[in-house]
Amino acid sequence: MSHRSRLCHFVIDVDDLDQGVAFWAAALDATEEELSANSRPVYRRLRLPDSEIRILLQRTNDPKTHKERMHLDLESDDVEAEVRRLEAIGASRHDHQQERGYAFWVLQDPWGNEFCVLNVNFPPLLTARPPHPGHR
Structure with missing residues (x-):
């Protein structure tokens, strides 16, 4: 039997789902997708503006104890301005x-999860995105 598979979620642990949605939606220009009422106490899902991969926020009370083994990289044509926006x-x-x-x-x-802000890696993809408000 043949089958198919694909990356569908990048999961980020948070201890407050509403704050997680607010932070990561703003950071990634993402929009929340509806999940079932059974899932909402533990998960929230965000749709990115330019990818079919979703960000899945997972509520956990486990303390963060070490560096992540996976993380997000954000590219920017003005790293310092993007870092200030994210701060x-x-x-x-x-x-x-x-x-x-x-x-x-x-x-x-806000939960101590690391992510990186890099200089441009994919110029055509980045220029297709609208600038953030206040971006020079």
């Missing part, structure tokens, strides 16, 4: 990395 909605700067001649910021969401 304004609740992110915090964790570490500025410079590796192999490439500089980027490691940020943390």
